[in-house]
Each structure stands twice: as C-alpha cells, then as structure tokens.
Amino acid sequence: MALARYKSIVDDYATRIRSGKLRPGAQLPTLRKLMQEHGIALATASRVYTELETRGLVACEMGRGTFVRDTSLPRGLGLEQQTLQSGAVDLIFNYPCLPGQDEMLREGLRSIASSGDLDALLHAAPQGGRPHERQIIARHLRNRGLRLPAEQVLIVNGAQQALAVTVQALLAPGDILVMDALTFPGMKTLAQSARLDVEALPLAEGKLNLPALAALCKRRPVRAVYVMPTMHNPMGTVMTDAERQQLAQLAQKHQFLIIEDGAYAFLAEPAPKPVFTYAPEQTVYISGLSKSVASGLRIGMLAAPPALIPALETAIRVTSGNTPSLMIALACLWIEAGVVDELEIRKRKDARQRQRLARTILQSCDVRSHPSSYYAWLSLGEGVRAEQITAELAKQGVMVSTADAFSAGASTPQALRLALGSIPLDALANALHKVQKLCSY
Numbered sequence: 001m002a003l004a005r006y007k008s009i010v011d012d013y014a015t016r017i018r019s020g021k022l023r024p025g026a027q028l029p030t031l032r033k034l035m036q037e038h039g040i041a042l043a044t045a046s047r048v049y050t051e052l053e054t055r056g057l058v059a060c061e062m063g064r065g066t067f068v069r070d071t072s073l074p075r076g077l078g079l080e081q082q083t084l085q086s087g088a089v090d091l092i093f094n095y096p097c098l099p100g101q102d103e104m105l106r107e108g109l110r111s112i113a114s115s116g117d118l119d120a121l122l123h124a125a126p127q128g129g130r131p132h133e134r135q136i137i138a139r140h141l142r143n144r145g146l147r148l149p150a151e152q153v154l155i156v157n158g159a160q161q162a163l164a165v166t167v168q169a170l171l172a173p174g175d176i177l178v179m180d181a182l183t184f185p186g187m188k189t190l191a192q193s194a195r196l197d198v199e200a201l202p203l204a205e206g207k208l209n210l211p212a213l214a215a216l217c218k219r220r221p222v223r224a225v226y227v228m229p230t231m232h233n234p235m236g237t238v239m240t241d242a243e244r245q246q247l248a249q250l251a252q253k254h255q256f257l258i259i260e261d262g263a264y265a266f267l268a269e270p271a272p273k274p275v276f277t278y279a280p281e282q283t284v285y286i287s288g289l290s291k292s293v294a295s296g297l298r299i300g301m302l303a304a305p306p307a308l309i310p311a312l313e314t315a316i317r318v319t320s321g322n323t324p325s326l327m328i329a330l331a332c333l334w335i336e337a338g339v340v341d342e343l344e345i346r347k348r349k350d351a352r353q354r355q356r357l358a359r360t361i362l363q364s365c366d367v368r369s370h371p372s373s374y375y376a377w378l379s380l381g382e383g384v385r386a387e388q389i390t391a392e393l394a395k396q397g398v399m400v401s402t403a404d405a406f407s408a409g410a411s412t413p414q415a416l417r418l419a420l421g422s423i424p425l426d427a428l429a430n431a432l433h434k435v436q437k438l439c440s441y
Contacts, residue, residue, distance in 0.1 A: 009048050024068055026067065070390055070402075091401075092419055093422055096291060096351070098343065108333055112330060122325075128323075135150040137335070138153045152304060153301060156323060159300040169312045170257060173195035177198055177224050178225040179201070179408055182235065182408070184233050188406075191408075198408060200409035206368060210246050217253075222256045225251070228262075230272065231265055233263070236376070239275075244272060245278050247279075248279035257283070258282055258283040259284050260284065261286050266287075267347070267372045268370070293331070299328060352371055352372045354428065355370070355372065357429060357432070358432055398431045401417045
C-alpha cells in the first residue's frame with residue numbers, strides 16, 4: 001500500500017508538471033507539508049521528491065526548497081544537446097561568423113583544387129597530423145603565447161575531441177578531476193561519462209579558487225585540474241600572471257595534470273601567457289578554430305609535453321583514426337595566408353561591439369562579462385527563478401541558457417548565460433531588450 005501511495009503522488013506531480021499546470025520555477029510544498037497533505041512518513045515524502053528530481057522534473061536546492069524545472073530543456077547533457085525552437089532567436093549557442101567568410105571559403109577551396117598534390121588528401125593522415133601540418137599549427141600557437149616544436153603538437157577533430165582524447169589517454173575512472181563549480185558543459189559531461197570523481201570548487205571572483213584548490217590537495221590526491229584561465233566560459237574572466245604561476249606551483253608540488261582550455265583565448269588581446277609556459281611538463285593545452293574561424297571547421301589543436309604524446313596519439317587512433325585531410329589542408333592554408341589572423345582581429349572587434357551593446361541595454365541588470373567576449377553572465381535578483389525567465393523568453397521567441405547547463409557543483413545559482421555571437425546586431429538588440437524587461441532590478 002505504501003509503495004502504491006508513493007507512486008501515485010509521484011505520478012500526480014509528474015502529470016501536473018508535464019501538462020503545464022505546475023509551471024517552471026514553481027515551488028513545491030515543504031516535506032513537512034507534503035507529509036501532512038498526503039498522510040505519509042518523512043522517508044516517503046523525501047522519496048517522492050528524489051524520484052521527481054531523478055526524472056529531471058524538479059530541482060531540490062538545499063536551504064531553499066524544491067522547484068519545478070523547465071522540462072523543455074534536457075538536463076545534464078550540456079548545451080550541445082539543446083535544440084532551438086523554429087524561428088527563435090539564439091542566445092544559447094555561439095557560432096560567430098563574419099560577412100565575407102563564405103567567399104573566403106570559396107577562394108580557399110579553389111586554391112586547394114589547383115594545388116599539385118590532391119591525391120594526398122584522399123589518404124589517411126598520421127595520428128595527430130602530418131609533420132608539415134603540425135609545424136604550421138605550432139607556428140599558429142605562437143599567437144597564444146606558446147613556442148613549441150611540431151613534435152609537441154597534435155591535430156584533432158575540434159577542441160571537444162582534444163578534451164576527450166586527453167581524458168581517455170591520461171585519466172582513469174575514479175581519478176579526481178577538479179573543475180570550477182560553473183564550467184564548460186562539454187567538459188562536465190565528459191567527466192561524467194568517463195566516471196571521474198569531480199571536485200567542483202566555488203569560483204573566486206569568477207576564476208579558479210586557488211586557496212580552495214590548495215586546501216583540497218592536502219586532503220585528496222588530485223589527479224588533474226581543468227581550467228579556462230583566459231576568457232573563462234561562462235564568466236568571461238582572465239587569470240592574472242601571478243595566479244597562473246601559483247597554479248603551476250601547486251601542480252608541481254602536488255603532481256597533478258593541468259588541462260588548459262584556450263578555446264576562447266583568442267578574444268583576449270593582449271592576453272597573459274598560458275599556464276602551459278609555467279608548467280610545461282604537467283600541462284596539456286587545448287584550442288581550436290571553431291570560434292576564431294567557423295564552427296564548421298572542426299580542427300582542434302593540442303599541445304603537450306613530449307612524455308605524454310605517445311599516449312595521446314594512441315587515444316586519437318582509437319577514437320577517430322585520423323583527422324580529415326581536406327579540413328586540415330584548408331586550415332593550414334588560411335593560417336599561412338594570414339586569413340586566421342585577420343579573422344581573429346575582426347572577431348575581437350565584433351565581440352567588443354556586441355559587449356558594448358549588451359552593456360548599454362542591460363545596464364539595469366547584474367551582468368558580468370569581459371569587454372571582448374562573446375557571452376555575458378546575468379545574475380537574477382532575489383526570489384527570481386531562472387526557469388521562469390527562460391520559459392517567458394521562449395514564449396517571446398528568445399532562447400537562453402540557465403546556469404544549470406554550466407553547474408558542476410551541488411548548488412546552482414539563479415542566472416542566465418547569454419551567447420552574443422550568433423545573430424545579427426539588430427536581432428541581438430531586440431532580444432536583449434526582451435531580456436532586460438524581465439531581469440531588471
């Protein structure tokens with residue numbers, strides 16, 4: 001009888017949530033009130049909410065209560081699993097593309113077609129790329145402050161594969177991986193799928209919490225730290241040189257690996273030196289061209305100490321075999337011709353323009369961002385639920401991300417992450433005005 005009672009309560013709540021009778025952000029009764037309403041024990045009431053949370057229908061927040069989630073947004077899979085409503089304005093994904101890039105592609109393909117060794121592009125490349133291609137990528141990484149021989153550089157199918165290759169090659173299930181409590185969804189999902197023991201540290205002024213990391217290393221055997229020191233996603237912060245040196249010293253003292261994500265680092269100019277330069281024997285540096293050039297150009301680059309290269313090459317071989325020769329040829333052509341440098345300059349200018357627009361429109365909101373990043377973090381006022389805001393914006397044709405996609409910790413702040421780089425400026429302005437009306441103090 002108790003089992004049937006418990007299931008009927010769960011099913012009743014699930015039906016009301018999915019039908020919209022209980023809207024996103026609505027607070028459910030306290031456990032005590034649920035016990036009184038249904039005449040059940042505390043353990044049964046707790047089980048009801050645990051089951052609803054497992055189904056992804058509610059969020060149980062310690063000290064605050066239990067709230068209805070927006071069931072239109074998948075949980076725990078990261079931004080890449082979300083889908084846009086037809087005709088909606090996209091403030092979820094960043095696919096920055098500038099006018100004229102289609103003509104650049106046309107010219108690039110013509111140049112490749114007129115080259116003398118097209119047959120080579122029909123054959124599989126070695127794991128990590130051909131030697132001359134790795135040399136070109138190594139030269140490109142000088143833009144990020146890295147000066148490395150080609151032998152320490154590997155080419156992969158995008159920065160996400162570079163992260164996956166690093167985890168597969170260098171970490172094992174149960175290893176302790178430290179990341180920020182708010183972090184890149186792709187890495188959060190990767191860590192979960194690899195069954196890593198994730199320690200999520202609360203941010204310190206939007207950056208990696210170094211004192212908390214130092215304290216953790218004294219308690220637990222940390223195996224690796226995932227960090228975005230230049231243009232943190234989603235906070236847009238940049239670690240100082242002193243903070244980077246301190247992180248390197250901790251890595252050397254406690255012998256953990258640093259996984260340095262530089263996917264958005266091109267937007268910071270001038271930028272501090274990568275952490276890699278301070279701990280070259282314990283850091284894997286990852287970047288790509290999907291943000292600086294185009295999302296369809298899935299070329300990732302990975303720099304690592306010589307001792308780790310064989311294991312990384314093996315991981316590339318078992319995950320993808322090799323990288324697409326035609327894509328690499330185009331990327332290398334554009335790097336050597338200065339096209340990538342030109343695009344990075346133009347995109348920094350574009351990002352600054354979009355940030356100025358966002359700051360002007362959202363001046364009455366609590367916004368954190370970097371002056372040249374393609375995203376902004378908007379904290380909501382007391383009592384305002386992010387899922388209520390996203391549901392209302394969706395009705396108005398604007399899709400945004402809540403903090404849930406970025407949260408790796410036990411608690412999730414009520415906040416929105418706004419991607420600014422994928423839509424025309426006039427459409428962006430119109431969408432931001434809608435956000436401003438709902439999120440002002």
